[in-house]
Amino acid sequence: MSGATYEREGLQRLLARAEKDDIIICTKMDRLGRNTADMIYIVGACYKKGIAPFVFWRTG
Known part of the structure; x- marks a missing residue:
């Protein structure tokens, strides 16, 4: 894990709170x-x- 990822407080909080069968969009x-x-x-x-984890994006 890079230092940049470790310092992303919101991301760390999200990963800590997420539980089995959750979906991150x-x-x-x-x-x-x-x-x-x-x-x-x-x-x-x-x-x-x-x-x-699920990523979606719209084109156009």
């Missing part, structure tokens, strides 16, 4: 993580807790 991929390593860490942390 993001409107854009860059809202979930700031880079590929962050996203891998966040998705991994979600799956370990049984949380489903």
